[in-house]
Amino acid sequence: MRRITLAGALLALSPLLQAAGSDADVDRLLAARLDGDRTGACVQAAVIEPGQVWRARRCAGTRADGPPAADAAFEIGSVSKTMLAALVAGLVDSGRWSLDDAVARHLPAGTDVPRQGERQILVRDLLTHASGLPVLPADLQGGTQADPYARLTEAGLLASLGKARLTRAIGSQAEYSNFGTMVLSVAVARSLGGNLEAALREQLFQPLGMATAYIAKPGRAAPATGHLPDGSPAPAWTIATNLAGVGMVKATLDDMVGYARGQLGDGPPALVARLQRTQQPLAHGFGMNWLLQQAQGRSLVLHEGGTGGFSSLVMLEPASRRAVVLLADTSLTDIGGLGDLGAALLGLPVPLQPRRAVDTPPALRQALAGDYTLGAMTLTIRDADGRLTVQAPGQPAFELRRDSRGDFYPLGLPALLRPEPPAPGQPVARFTWHQLGGVTPARRVGLVEAPPSISNPAWRDWAGEFELAPQFSLKVFEREGQLMVQGSGQPAIAATAAGTDRIEVPAVGAVVEFERDAGGRVVAAVLKQGGRSLRGPLRAAVPAPSAASRAPSDR
Numbered sequence: 001m002r003r004i005t006l007a008g009a010l011l012a013l014s015p016l017l018q019a020a021g022s023d024a025d026v027d028r029l030l031a032a033r034l035d036g037d038r039t040g041a042c043v044q045a046a047v048i049e050p051g052q053v054w055r056a057r058r059c060a061g062t063r064a065d066g067p068p069a070a071d072a073a074f075e076i077g078s079v080s081k082t083m084l085a086a087l088v089a090g091l092v093d094s095g096r097w098s099l100d101d102a103v104a105r106h107l108p109a110g111t112d113v114p115r116q117g118e119r120q121i122l123v124r125d126l127l128t129h130a131s132g133l134p135v136l137p138a139d140l141q142g143g144t145q146a147d148p149y150a151r152l153t154e155a156g157l158l159a160s161l162g163k164a165r166l167t168r169a170i171g172s173q174a175e176y177s178n179f180g181t182m183v184l185s186v187a188v189a190r191s192l193g194g195n196l197e198a199a200l201r202e203q204l205f206q207p208l209g210m211a212t213a214y215i216a217k218p219g220r221a222a223p224a225t226g227h228l229p230d231g232s233p234a235p236a237w238t239i240a241t242n243l244a245g246v247g248m249v250k251a252t253l254d255d256m257v258g259y260a261r262g263q264l265g266d267g268p269p270a271l272v273a274r275l276q277r278t279q280q281p282l283a284h285g286f287g288m289n290w291l292l293q294q295a296q297g298r299s300l301v302l303h304e305g306g307t308g309g310f311s312s313l314v315m316l317e318p319a320s321r322r323a324v325v326l327l328a329d330t331s332l333t334d335i336g337g338l339g340d341l342g343a344a345l346l347g348l349p350v351p352l353q354p355r356r357a358v359d360t361p362p363a364l365r366q367a368l369a370g371d372y373t374l375g376a377m378t379l380t381i382r383d384a385d386g387r388l389t390v391q392a393p394g395q396p397a398f399e400l401r402r403d404s405r406g407d408f409y410p411l412g413l414p415a416l417l418r419p420e421p422p423a424p425g426q427p428v429a430r431f432t433w434h435q436l437g438g439v440t441p442a443r444r445v446g447l448v449e450a451p452p453s454i455s456n457p458a459w460r461d462w463a464g465e466f467e468l469a470p471q472f473s474l475k476v477f478e479r480e481g482q483l484m485v486q487g488s489g490q491p492a493i494a495a496t497a498a499g500t501d502r503i504e505v506p507a508v509g510a511v512v513e514f515e516r517d518a519g520g521r522v523v524a525a526v527l528k529q530g531g532r533s534l535r536g537p538l539r540a541a542v543p544a545p546s547a548a549s550r551a552p553s554d555r
Contacts, residue, residue, distance in 0.1 A: 036060060043326060046256070072223065073218065074253075079314050103123055114162075116170055132169065141153070147237055154243065212252050213255040263279070304333075326345075417433055
């Protein structure tokens with residue numbers, strides 16, 4: 001799952017494709033999204049309605065190996081978090097837990113849990129990603145990019161918890177945290193007999209007919225082989241069983257159809273009641289680990305998942321009792337995921353197009369070449385002999401290629417580089433680097449950018465860049481007399497003034513409101529989109545680092 005963006009797949013809608021109403025329709029939409037896609041991804045899809053399921057399987061056709069079996073088990077990634085939420089709902093129903101319990105109450109005695117004065121991290125904070133814990137523990141105990149959680153133990157996780165520093169006030173704002181979910185996973189396992197897999201099997205998998213779903217003990221379903229976005233095979237991820245609520249359930253398409261049906265009301269009544277309780281709003285646009293979103297007046301409940309070699313999506317529309325399940329044998333997290341396809345299958349008019357490899361125009365190669373600060377290191381992009389390469393200090397150079405969405409991807413590295421389009425004749429000033437679900441901004445070394453400006457006196461106070469979330473900012477400026485907004489790594493979008501300190505962005509159904517201090521100066525902006533809000537202060541204007549300040553670290 002990714003942070004809110006102005007160009008979210010569910011929100012940039014246009015009337016293009018018809019909803020799926022048969023197996024052939026599902027296949028048609030899969031073809032529109034996948035055929036010729038540079039990743040080579042294979043996707044299994046199901047559209048669920050009362051009394052009816054339509055299915056299809058399709059591959060992009062750009063890699064050598066064949067599709068997974070129809071009954072193969074896929075890593076479903078963070079969709080597992082919604083299953084963990086179902087177990088929490090059961091604990092609350094039984095009276096053993098409350099959403100307002102401090103999570104420390106359900107961890108081993110003596111566990112050091114960060115707090116802020118009397119304010120402790122509550123169960124509801126973890127279910128809505130508002131704990132303030134960082135995305136991951138600082139110490140993954142020797143995990144690798146290919147298998148990041150393999151060596152992390154329960155004891156190691158809890159030890160990292162004691163050293164963690166909270167990134168914001170507890171409960172104040174959502175900031176996606178796998179760390180927090182692993183802590184919750186340990187707490188749930190301790191309350192349900194000490195084995196998370198056994199608890200999921202007894203309380204969820206067996207009652208919903210998910211006969212082949214598992215964490216560590218596979219049944220008759222053979223696991224599918226995962227792939228990186230360049231089409232090469234990826235090793236399976238592993239994790240300690242009681243941490244696996246973060247995202248390590250494996251399941252077949254039939255398993256996930258059973259799960260979606262349960263979420264829509266088809267299953268044992270007591271279990272259905274718990275599942276549907278997890279979909280109710282809690283805070284910050286979340287239910288219990290479900291993301292709640294509005295699109296064209298329709299209320300959706302969804303979660304995406306991604307691991308090193310797989311992607312997944314469950315998207316529910318409870319009012320119509322319709323759902324979509326998507327399982328992909330390729331990691332698509334850093335290139336937009338499956339949200340566009342899921343929305344189209346539900347009947348939302350989202351444009352679908354594959355990411356085909358395309359040539360990079362010489363002028364764009366030249367505009368992108370240069371040195372950029374990326375976190376604590378410098379990345380160098382070179383343009384030589386008609387090809388681009390990207391290199392960090394002490395690491396090999398990777399060839400950068402471009403796809404039809406305007407993004408760049410390094411061959412042999414699961415990442416994506418998304419430049420902010422430069423003005424004609426100007427170099428690229430910034431890009432965002434997407435890897436393993438994280439987004440890091442980069443700035444050209446030595447380039448001092450002019451601060452955002454507005455000449456229209458009615459809008460002038462709004463000009464600036466607002467830090468809405470870690471690694472995500474929103475610029476408000478004027479271009480040729482038009483009010484514009486631009487999110488990190490995204491194209492600029494036209495906006496319109498809509499009242500006192502309020503602008504609307506019709507293309508993506510968003511609103512931006514500005515806050516002023518006692519002196520009347522604009523000091524913050526609030527982005528409202530899809531039922532969620534992000535608030536951030538006005539960033540002070542600072543020049544980009546000079547070449548002398550480049551960091552030598554390659555970490």
